[in-house]
Amino acid sequence: MVSLVKHPHPRERRLVFKNVDRPGWSPDIDTYLQDGGYDDLKKGFGMKPQEIVGEVKTSQLRGRGGAGFSCGMKWGFIKPDEKKPVYLICNADESEPGTFKDRYIIHQDPHQLLEGMILSCYAVNARLAYIYIRGEFPEGARILERAIQEAHARGFLGKNILGSGFDLEIFVHRGAGAYICGEETGLIESLEGKRAYPRIKPPYFPAVLGLYQCPTIVNNVETLCNVKHIVRLGGAEFAKIGRPNNTGTRILCVSGDVQKPGYFELECGAVTMGELLNDLCGGPKPGRKFKAVIPGGSSAKVLRADDTYKIKVKQPDGSMADQELKFDDIVLDFDSLAAVGSMAGSGGVIVMDDSRDMVWALNNINEFYAHESCGQCTPCREGSLWMKKITDRLAGGYGVAADPRTLKSVADNIAGRTICAFGEACAWPVQSFLQKFPEDFAGAAAKNELPRGARTALEALNPALAAAAAERH
Ligand SMILES: Cc1cc2nc3c(=O)[nH]c(=O)nc-3n(C[C@H](O)[C@H](O)[C@H](O)COP(=O)(O)O)c2cc1C
Ligand code: SF4
Numbered sequence: 001m002v003s004l005v006k007h008p009h010p011r012e013r014r015l016v017f018k019n020v021d022r023p024g025w026s027p028d029i030d031t032y033l034q035d036g037g038y039d040d041l042k043k044g045f046g047m048k049p050q051e052i053v054g055e056v057k058t059s060q061l062r063g064r065g066g067a068g069f070s071c072g073m074k075w076g077f078i079k080p081d082e083k084k085p086v087y088l089i090c091n092a093d094e095s096e097p098g099t100f101k102d103r104y105i106i107h108q109d110p111h112q113l114l115e116g117m118i119l120s121c122y123a124v125n126a127r128l129a130y131i132y133i134r135g136e137f138p139e140g141a142r143i144l145e146r147a148i149q150e151a152h153a154r155g156f157l158g159k160n161i162l163g164s165g166f167d168l169e170i171f172v173h174r175g176a177g178a179y180i181c182g183e184e185t186g187l188i189e190s191l192e193g194k195r196a197y198p199r200i201k202p203p204y205f206p207a208v209l210g211l212y213q214c215p216t217i218v219n220n221v222e223t224l225c226n227v228k229h230i231v232r233l234g235g236a237e238f239a240k241i242g243r244p245n246n247t248g249t250r251i252l253c254v255s256g257d258v259q260k261p262g263y264f265e266l267e268c269g270a271v272t273m274g275e276l277l278n279d280l281c282g283g284p285k286p287g288r289k290f291k292a293v294i295p296g297g298s299s300a301k302v303l304r305a306d307d308t309y310k311i312k313v314k315q316p317d318g319s320m321a322d323q324e325l326k327f328d329d330i331v332l333d334f335d336s337l338a339a340v341g342s343m344a345g346s347g348g349v350i351v352m353d354d355s356r357d358m359v360w361a362l363n364n365i366n367e368f369y370a371h372e373s374c375g376q377c378t379p380c381r382e383g384s385l386w387m388k389k390i391t392d393r394l395a396g397g398y399g400v401a402a403d404p405r406t407l408k409s410v411a412d413n414i415a416g417r418t419i420c421a422f423g424e425a426c427a428w429p430v431q432s433f434l435q436k437f438p439e440d441f442a443g444a445a446a447k448n449e450l451p452r453g454a455r456t457a458l459e460a461l462n463p464a465l466a467a468a469a470a471e472r473h
Contacts, residue, residue, distance in 0.1 A: 009264055009280050013241070015249050016225045017101075017265040019109040027143055029150035032111040038156055040232045044119045045164040047231075050080055052123035056227060058235025060247040065091055065182075065220030066297065066346045067421075068334045071227075077207035078124045078215050087216040088126040089191065089206075090117055090224055092133040092140070093175050093182035096297035097368060098348025101251040101263055102221035106133070106140040109225075110147035114170065116224040118156060119231055121168050124217050129170045132187050135177035144172045179372035183420050184218040186374065197376050198420035222251060222347075242268030246333035250344065254281050256351035257288065269336065273303075274328025277351065288353040292436070293327075295337055296345020298365050299425035301432035303327060309340040342432075358440040362433040363391035369426035376419055383414040384426045394444040404441040408434050 007021070008014050019025045019035070029037070044052055057072030078086055090113065094102040105113055113131075121129050133141050148170055151157045159167045173191055180186045185204055186196035188211050203209055210216025226248055230238045239247045246268040255261050259282030266276075277283065277290060284290050290305040303309075309325045330336060334344045352361060370388035375381040390407050393399050407430055415427035434441055 011271060011275075011280060012265050013249055013267050013270070014265045015229050015241075016105065016112070016222055017251060017263070019112065020104050020263075021108070025108065027108055027110050027147065029111055029147070029154060032109075033154075037111055038115055038154075040228045041115050041118055041156065042162060044122060044231045045162055045166070049123045049125055052119065052227075052231060055230055055235035056123070059226075059230045059238040060235075060245060061223065061226055061230060061238070062246070062334060063220055064222035064226075064250070064347065066096065066299070068344060071219065071223055074207055074219075075120075075124050075217060077205070078217065080125070082125065082215055084214045085128065085212075086124055086126040087211045087214060088117065088121050088124060088129040089184075089187065089211065089216060089218045090129065090131040090221055091182060091184065091187060091218055092131050092137070092221050093187065094134055094137075094221070095179045095182040096299065096346040096348055097365075098253060098255055098294065098297045098350040099346040100253045100255075101347060103137060103140055104263065105221055105225060106137070107143055110143050111151065112225050112228060113144075113221055114147055114151050114156070116226065116228040117170060118151075118161070118168060120217070120219065120224055120227050122164075122166055123227075126217065127167055127169070129168065130191060130211075131170065131172045132181070132191060133172060133174055134181075135175040138174070141172050141174050148172065178374075179368075180374045180420075180422060183422060185420065187218065188216065195374075197374055198422070200419050242270070243333055243335075246335055250332070250347055252276065252332065252347050252349050254349045254351065257285055257290070257353035257356070258351050259283055259285060261351075266332070269331050269333035271332055272328060273330040273332060274326075276332060276349070278328075281351075284353050288355060290327075290351065291354045291356055292352045292358065292361075294342075294348075294350040294352075294429075295332070296343045297348040298350065298368065299428060300337075300345045301342040301428050302436055303330070303340065303342055304436040307436070311336075311339040357395070357444075358433055358437040359391060359395050359444040362429060363388070363395045365429045366391045366426070369422075369429075373422065373426070377417070377423065379414045379417045380423050380426065383410045386410050387426070387430050394441065397444075397447045399445040399448055401445050403445050404434055404438065407441075 053075050061071040062068040092102050175181045176190050181190050181196045183198050184206050185199035190196040206216040206218050241248050249265050250268050251265045253263050264280055292302050294300050294302050305327045311323050312320045313323045315321050330340055337344045366388040370384040373380045373384045387410050390403050394403050411427040411430035414423045
């Protein structure tokens with residue numbers, strides 16, 4: 001696996017990534033134990049399960065998989081005296097484009113994840129847990145299998161772990177190689193051996209009706225690793241890292257048009273967009289300017305680099321006042337990114353400079369979503385493909401003036417009308433690209449100036465263009 005950043009940047013605060021790229025570090029259990037590994041588990045077994053749930057609530061930890069939902073609140077849905085089996089699933093699908101953090105934890109520090117998972121299982125009284133790892137990560141699956149065997153051999157898994165009376169088994173399940181397998185209910189279906197068709201919520205909230213219709217906690221790899229640090233530090237101390245409601249660190253994965261792409265673990269809200277892109281990532285490529293950033297994986301709404309953003313800021317007297325922010329001054333945490341109309345999502349920061357054509361960029365995203373829709377809901381199945389066809393012809397110089405309007409209408413009719421959040425995931429890029437870069441789309445629609453003969457020849461070669469032409473006439 002390629003390592004993007006060898007030495008942590010001085011502005012980083014490495015908690016979860018402490019051992020990633022650490023000189024002399026290896027993923028075996030001896031290295032981990034020599035560094036105090038599994039000490040937090042011993043501490044955790046000295047606490048009552050509900051005390052750990054309480055610490056996680058106090059820590060204000062929010063999920064790192066995409067939605068940023070409170071981890072403590074999710075765990076709180078599991079009744080302490082639950083009669084049905086409770087399951088815990090680690091979501092290691094890492095399928096959101098632009099995201100590359102979980103794989104490094106798995107490859108380089110698998111025991112950190114296991115320790116976080118064992119503590120989490122103890123807290124919610126789960127005796128069986130799964131790591132659902134993306135099918136395309138065979139090496140990660142092997143490393144995890146080996147780590148599980150090592151943990152077993154040392155008494156950290158199996159029956160009566162460390163004499164606590166608590167039993168736990170963890171299994172690795174390789175994913176089915178589709179984006180939708182990362183959506184928690186699709187993932188559960190896939191784990192049950194079926195096609196990953198997401199379930200409708202309500203009633204199928206995993207914490208209520210999850211795996212085999214039993215209460216199930218699904219958390220992301222990074223979220224579960226944080227549990228170990230919460231047990232070590234205590235919830236209140238953990239909550240001092242970052243900002244209120246945006247606590248802990250965040251691993252940001254920066255890709256695209258910067259001089260030094262890579263991963264950076266930063267205290268939540270410790271840096272602004274300008275600092276991330278210019279100080280940590282070395283700024284734009286020579287002679288270029290930043291044009292746009294998608295801050296939280298491809299589903300997050302795009303931000304325009306030359307925009308100003310109006311946000312509401314709470315005043316000392318509790319009233320709200322308007323404030324205008326430059327792009328560079330956007331703080332990188334959950335709430336600040338939501339305030340400017342996007343989201344922190346999965347931490348995948350995709351950067352585009354002024355050499356990028358936004359129609360081309362959106363077409364690339366649309367192609368992904370059209371391919372990955374599971375097809376259960378008509379608006380998503382038909383709409384994702386329709387949007388891709390429109391951007392395809394716009395990018396190919398075959399658009400019509402009405403295309404931007406049609407695109408918006410299709411996207412508006414997907415969001416909020418589907419079984420799972422994939423609907424929003426494919427609609428938000430379209431809506432935001434159109435809103436932020438109307439000139440690129442109008443320009444592309446106006447480009448259809450090829451002489452009739454040339455068009456006919458091209459259409460004969462390309463069935464997609466022929467279909468577009470048929471729609472136009
Ligand atoms: C289409 C789609 C794909 C998703 N893919 C992932 C993924 O690859 N990894 C992940 O952790 N969460 C993914 N999620 C979010 C999960 O459904 C779920 O919210 C998350 O695993 C919960 O963990 P957290 O609370 O620790 O964030 C996806 C959601 C959607 C709608
Ligand atoms: S929104 Fe899309 S991906 Fe989700 S269930 Fe419906 S068709 Fe499948």
